[in-house]
Amino acid sequence: MTHAFVVxxxxxxxxxxxxxxxxxxxxxxxxxxxxxxxxxxxxxxxDLTTLEGMDTPGKVQMLCQxxxxxxxxxxxxxxxxxxxxxxPVAKAALKxxxxxxxxxxxxxxxxxxxxxxxxDEVRRAVExxxxxxxxxxxxxxxxxxxxxKIDEEIRATREACGPAHLKVILETGELQTYDxxxxxxxxxxxxxxxxxxxxxxxxxxxxxxxxTLVMLExxxxxxxxxxxxxxxxxxxxxxxxxxxxxxxxxxxxxxGDAWLSPDWFRFGASSLLxxxxxxxxxxxxxxxxxxxxxxxx
Amino acid sequence: xxxxxxxxxxDLLFGDLWDYAPAPESxxxxxxxxxxxHFIDGKFVEGEDHFPSINPATEEQLFEVASADEATVDxxxxxxxxxxxxxxxxxxxxxxxxxxxxxxxxxxxxxxxLAVAESLDGGKPIKESRDVDIPxxxxxxxxxxxxxxxxxxxxxxxxxxxxGVAGQIIPWNFPLLMAAWKIxxxxxxxxxxxxxxxxxxxxxxxxxxxxxxxADLPPGVVNIVNGxxxxxxxxxxxxxxxxxxxxxxxxxxxxxxxxxxGSRKKLTLELGGKxxxxxxxxxxxxxxxxxxxxxIFFNQGxxxxxxxxxxxxENIADELMHKLRHRVSTLIVGDPLDKNTDVxxxxxxxxxxxxxxxxxxxxxxxxxxxxxxSPLPEKGFFFKPTVFTxxxxxxxxxxxxxxGPVLSVLTFRTPEEAIEKANNxxxxxxxxxxxxxxxxxxxxxxxxxxxxxxxxxxNRFDPTSPFGGYKESGFGREGGLHGLxxxxxxx
Numbered sequence: 001m002t003h004a005f006v007v008x009x010x011x012x013x014x015x016x017x018x019x020x021x022x023x024x025x026x027x028x029x030x031x032x033x034x035x036x037x038x039x040x041x042x043x044x045x046x047d048l049t050t051l052e053g054m055d056t057p058g059k060v061q062m063l064c065q066x067x068x069x070x071x072x073x074x075x076x077x078x079x080x081x082x083x084x085x086x087x088p089v090a091k092a093a094l095k096x097x098x099x100x101x102x103x104x105x106x107x108x109x110x111x112x113x114x115x116x117x118x119x120d121e122v123r124r125a126v127e128x129x130x131x132x133x134x135x136x137x138x139x140x141x142x143x144x145x146x147x148x149k150i151d152e153e154i155r156a157t158r159e160a161c162g163p164a165h166l167k168v169i170l171e172t173g174e175l176q177t178y179d180x181x182x183x184x185x186x187x188x189x190x191x192x193x194x195x196x197x198x199x200x201x202x203x204x205x206x207x208x209x210x211x212t213l214v215m216l217e218x219x220x221x222x223x224x225x226x227x228x229x230x231x232x233x234x235x236x237x238x239x240x241x242x243x244x245x246x247x248x249x250x251x252x253x254x255x256g257d258a259w260l261s262p263d264w265f266r267f268g269a270s271s272l273l274x275x276x277x278x279x280x281x282x283x284x285x286x287x288x289x290x291x292x293x294x295x296x297x
Numbered sequence: 298x299x300x301x302x303x304x305x306x307x308d309l310l311f312g313d314l315w316d317y318a319p320a321p322e323s324x325x326x327x328x329x330x331x332x333x334x335h336f337i338d339g340k341f342v343e344g345e346d347h348f349p350s351i352n353p354a355t356e357e358q359l360f361e362v363a364s365a366d367e368a369t370v371d372x373x374x375x376x377x378x379x380x381x382x383x384x385x386x387x388x389x390x391x392x393x394x395x396x397x398x399x400x401x402x403x404x405x406x407x408x409x410x411l412a413v414a415e416s417l418d419g420g421k422p423i424k425e426s427r428d429v430d431i432p433x434x435x436x437x438x439x440x441x442x443x444x445x446x447x448x449x450x451x452x453x454x455x456x457x458x459x460x461g462v463a464g465q466i467i468p469w470n471f472p473l474l475m476a477a478w479k480i481x482x483x484x485x486x487x488x489x490x491x492x493x494x495x496x497x498x499x500x501x502x503x504x505x506x507x508x509x510x511x512a513d514l515p516p517g518v519v520n521i522v523n524g525x526x527x528x529x530x531x532x533x534x535x536x537x538x539x540x541x542x543x544x545x546x547x548x549x550x551x552x553x554x555x556x557x558x559g560s561r562k563k564l565t566l567e568l569g570g571k572x573x574x575x576x577x578x579x580x581x582x583x584x585x586x587x588x589x590x591x592x593i594f595f596n597q598g599x600x601x602x603x604x605x606x607x608x609x610x611e612n613i614a615d616e617l618m619h620k621l622r623h624r625v626s627t628l629i630v631g632d633p634l635d636k637n638t639d640v641x642x643x644x645x646x647x648x649x650x651x652x653x654x655x656x657x658x659x660x661x662x663x664x665x666x667x668x669x670x671s672p673l674p675e676k677g678f679f680f681k682p683t684v685f686t687x688x689x690x691x692x693x694x695x696x697x698x699x700x701g702p703v704l705s706v707l708t709f710r711t712p713e714e715a716i717e718k719a720n721n722x723x724x725x726x727x728x729x730x731x732x733x734x735x736x737x738x739x740x741x742x743x744x745x746x747x748x749x750x751x752x753x754x755x756n757r758f759d760p761t762s763p764f765g766g767y768k769e770s771g772f773g774r775e776g777g778l779h780g781l782x783x784x785x786x787x788x
Contacts, residue, residue, distance in 0.1 A: 012733045014753055017584035027424060029320035029636040037315055217583050224307050224619065248315070253627045256309035 003155065005148040008186040011221075013178035013214055022209035028249040035245070036283050042244045043074045043276045045262045046269055047102055047233065049081040051109075051201065057089045064093035066295060070273060072280045077273060078262040079132060083108070084125040091129035102132035102167070106157060109171075109200035111136040115153055119160040126164045133157070134167040134233075134268075136200060137184065139174045147187055154191035167195035167233055167266075172211045173203040181211055185218035195231035201268065206236015209250060216254045229258065235268025241276045244269075311626045320636045322423045327410045329417075333499060334363045335523055336506035338376035339516025344369065344523065350499065353420035354633050354642040354677040362499050365522035370491065370531040373520035377462045377489040378537055380517030385489050386459055390446035397442035397484060399512045400505075404435040404477075407508065411473060411501055416633040418500040419472055420642030420678065421596050423634050433758055434477035437776075440760035441481035444781060448486065451778055455787035459487030460563060461539035463784065464532040467502075468545045469495035469644050470599040470700075476502050478764075478775045479542055480519060486784035488540070489518050491532055496525040497645050530556075538562060542783065544601075547698075547724075547769050565773025565783045567601065567765055569698040570726030573719035574604030574755060575741065577712070578613045580731035584753070586620045589704070592729060592755035594628060594640055594682050598702040599648070601770070602727035604755050606695060608715050611708040618686060618706070625682050626669045640702060643678040652680050652701035659685050659694035664705070690721055698724070712737065716744045725767030729755040748774070 030038055048067050050059055060082055067077045079100035080090045090101045103125040106118040113121075122133055135157045141149040158166050168188040172181050188196050196215055199206040212234045219230045232251070238244055244267055251259050259265050274294045282288050334344030344363025352359050365373070385393070404411065408431045415426040448457045463483045467475040472494060483490050494502035506521050522528055526549075533541055533553050543553050544567040557564050574592045576585050592604025609617055633641035643649040660666055668681040680702055688695050688705040695705050709715040719728055727749040730741050742750040748765045751757060758764070763779035765771060773783045 011583065012579070012581045014581035014584040014733075017581065017587055017754065021584070021587050027428075027636070028317060030317060031320050032318040034316060034318040041315065220309065220623075223309070227307055249317075252315055253311070257312040257314035258310055260314050 005151045007147050008183070008190060010182045010186045010218070013182050015178055018178055018213060019210045022213045022250065025209065025246050025250040025253070028246060030245050030249070036280070038245045038248055039241055039276050039280050039283070040075050041248060041260065042241055042267065043070065043273060044076070044078060045266050046077040046273055047079045047081045047235070047266050048077045048273060049201070049235070049268055049270050051081070051083060051104060055083060055086060057086065060086045060089045061093050062296065064090055066273070067094070067099050068097055070277060071295075072277045073284070074277055074280055078266055081134065081268065084121060084128065084130070087125055087128040087130045100131040101129060102134055103130040104134045104200070106135040108134070108136055109202040111138050115156055118153070119156050122157055122160040126160070126162055130164055132165045132167060133161050134169055134197060136169045136171060137188070139171050142175065142180070142184060147183075150184070150187050151191045154188055154193060158192040165194040166192065167197045167231075168193040169197045169200055169235075171200055171203055172198045172207075173205045178210065178214050181214045182218055185215045186222070189218065189222050189230050193230060195233050195266065197233040197235055197268065199234075199236035199268075201236035203236075207234030207238055209247065212247065213250060213254065216251065220255050229264060231264040231266065232259070233266040233268055238267055238269050239271050239275065241272065241279045244272055244276070309623055311623070317629075317637045319632070321632060321634045322413055322416075322636055324413055324417070324634070327413045327417075329360055329414070329500065332361045332363070333503045333523065335365055335369060335373070336503070336509070336519075336521040337369075337373045338520065339510060339514075341506070348496070350418060350497065351645070352417055353644055354674070356676055356678070359418060359500070362496070362523045364524040365493075365528045365531070367531045370522055370528060370535060373491045373522050374462060374535050374537050376517035376520050377491050380515055381459075381461055381489040384515045385518045386461075386487055388487070390448060390485075390487070393484060393487065394442045394445035396512060396514050397438050397445060397481060400508055400514070401435045401438035401442060403508045403512055404431065404438065407504070408432070408435070411504060413634065414500045414504060415473060416641065419469060419498045420633050420644050422638040422641040423636055424638070425596060430471055430474045433760070434473045437474075437477040437481045437760045441485035445485040448781065448785065451781055452785070452787055457486070457785040457787050460784060460786055461488060462537060463488045463490050463540045463542060464535065464538040465490060465492040465542045466529045466532060466545065467492065467494055469498040470596060470601070472498040473501035473505060475544055476505055479544075482775070482780045483542075483784045484518065486781055488784050491520045491522060491538065493522050493524060493528055493532055496523070499523050533557065540564070540783070542773070543567070550771060563783065565775075566771035567773070567775060568769060568771040569700075569724055570601045570603065570766065570770050571606055571696065571698055571722045571724045572602055572604045572727040572729070572747070573606045573608050574729040575608045575715050575719060575731065576610060576613070576617060577715075577730075577732040577734070577737065578610040579733045581733060581753070582613070582617060582620060585731040586617070586624050588729060588731060588753070588755040589621060590624055590628070593704040594702050595756050597640055597643055597680070599644055599700055600756065602749060602756065602764075603700075604727070604729050605699060605704060606719075607704055607706045608718055609706060609708050610715075611710050614708050621684060622667055625667070625684060628669065628682050630671070630679060630681065631674055640682055643680050643701065646678055648700065649678040649680060652699055652703060655694055655697060655699045656683060656703055659688070659692060659703075659705070662692045662694070664688045664692055664694060690718060696722065712741060716741060720746045723769040726770035727751070
């Protein structure tokens with residue numbers, strides 16, 4: 001498929017003002033019914049994640065059980081996110097549930113491999129049963145200005161995904177400027193990303209609210225211009241439910257009700273679920289219980 | 298995933314799928330008296346001719362407040378004169394500074410009660426009174442406390458000395474903050490004060506009187522008299538006042554200037570405005586939208602420096618208006634005490650009627666109106682955030698100060714046209730310029746005939762920065778080093 005790539009025109013981003021705007025969502029006061037509903041919404045949007053060198057089938061099975069029955073009246077999470085080699089384990093453990101299996105591929109987290117090696121890995125993950133693929137872009141190529149290569153690798157990965165959905169990780173902590181984030185978001189959206197995602201979780205900073213806001217604005221403008229919806233996944237560093245609900249407030253007030261769904265918004269997180277459970281318990285009993293009542297995940 | 302929305306519908310839905318539950322700030326830590334009089338010579342005095350003060354969000358009476366006649370104003374001026382002659386005028390600046398620092402700290406300590414009082418009495422959202430009004434009021438006292446013993450260095454070689462007794466009249470839009478803007482520099486410079494808060498919003502001024510008393514400020518240094526226009530006139534016309542500082546409408550400013558002609562009194566006026574917020578096509582649009590919102594809907598648009606005229610480069614007007622309409626649709630209008638409220642109540646029925654009258658004129662003259670669909674509270678003085686497009690410079694809504702949440706949008710084609718349109722007003726208080734190009738920002742800013750120009754931001758205030766107008770927006774500066782000058786004699 002030949003495709004003439006043109007670098008998209010995107011609006012500039014004023015760093016001071018976007019940080020100020022993002023900070024305002026943190027002053028939203030979410031109480032009572034709105035809190036319970038928000039907590040459940042957050043839980044339903046989690047990609048419960050384990051991405052460690054020491055991951056084993058046992059660890060992944062433990063995570064899957066937690067995803068299926070989190071307790072405290074909490075809904076099931078959206079997906080389990082694992083390395084490609086562990087996809088079959090997750091797939092078997094989640095059989096019969098609606099929880100998706102997501103897999104990081106494309107030589108996560110660095111992406112430092114040939115395009116063929118990366119797309120081969122994607123194909124293997126999908127064959128093993130992955131419903132969703134989280135790819136990384138080549139930040140080096142982006143920072144060198146080789147935008148056409150970014151476009152090419154995303155298109156190739158999307159093709160390799162087949163029926164699986166593609167989340168494109170920009171690794172915003174390495175792109176560093178909001179202008180870069182905005183441009184990379186647009187390139188990923190134009191190249192066919194189903195979701196755009198902030199971070200691998202292996203680089204600091206991971207997701208931040210201003211970076212996520214810039215990406216939400218790219219998604220919004222794309223919808224207004226084309227009518228097509230794209231999903232958003234902040235990942236890395238979202239550990240407490242209060243912060244997660246402020247992210248939701250940002251989604252609600254930037255993209256509107258249509259994106260307040262696990263179909264269009266996800267949190268990449270490992271410890272967030274237990275904080276949600278702790279808060280839900282507090283909402284029903286009026287007290288915080290000790291974390292020793294929470295199962296590991 | 299993978300569904301695509303109906304391509305014919307390109308509007309976002311800001312609905313009620315996940316509404317924020319009411320989150321009202323508690324009133325428990327605030328005590329409101331049934332009646333307020335005046336604060337004269339360090340004491341609270343009963344006063345006469347009480348009139349009701351209304352909570353504009355509920356139309357319920359909060360308390361009654363007295364109205365000072367000429368005799369009461371005279372008592373206050375005599376107290377101020379005595380305090381100036383005997384104590385304050387002679388006190389070393391380093392000693393005056395201690396009192397100012399003490400007042401600043403006490404405002405911080407009582408910030409929560411002051412914020413709730415400001416929102417109850419004036420209708421502004423608690424997040425603004427909590428995050429803007431009260432912290433800035435404290436910051437002004439801190440800032441001018443620092444100048445009190447450094448006046449010789451502020452004006453090298455000028456031998457600055459205080460003027461005497463200052464009469465100050467402040468508006469209802471930022472009650473405590475305007476009191477701080479007036480009181481802090483006057484006291485730092487060694488003057489004593491008779492100040493009149495606005496008749497619809499005296500509550501935080503009376504709480505400030507309690508702070509002043511508790512801070513042991515010598516009696517008579519600050520005197521607070523309540524009342525409406527007649528009380529203001531008694532201050533303006535009092536023969537023993539040396540300086541008048543007024544913030545309010547241009548009409549009243551003109552009356553004061555006429556009244557003072559030929560007198561020895563010094564005068565500063567901070568009056569109305571019709572600020573232009575200029576958006577060039579290379580601006581960061583999403584952030585400019587925030588600046589537009591903050592420029593006109595901050596404090597329900599009851600801001601003299603509000604960016605009430607939006608000048609948009611014609612080639613981006615459609616895109617920007619689409620974004621702006623979405624953003625306006627997300628504004629939460631309602632209970633000022635709710636922590637999630639973005640736009641609170643209009644300050645008074647009188648002001649609401651004025652806004653309604655001008656909005657009707659805008660419609661009659663053919664401008665296109667946009668208002669979000671969400672309903673307003675049934676009781677109280679509320680007005681929907683309003684955006685008028687297709688406004689031309691001859692429309693009343695492009696010329697007159699509305700002082701409400703109403704934006705008039707005009708377009709321009711070139712920087713020259715933007716400058717010409719921005720300056721085409723009798724006012725000259727504030728403008729905003731939005732562009733990614735530094736050279737253009739400086740060129741346009743220098744060509745604008747107004748006292749304040751914000752670059753890629755709007756309605757940002759700081760005690761170190763001078764504030765004041767050109768043309769019919771007044772004269773004299775408040776804030777910064779410049780803000781000391783109206784309260785000093787130099788020789």
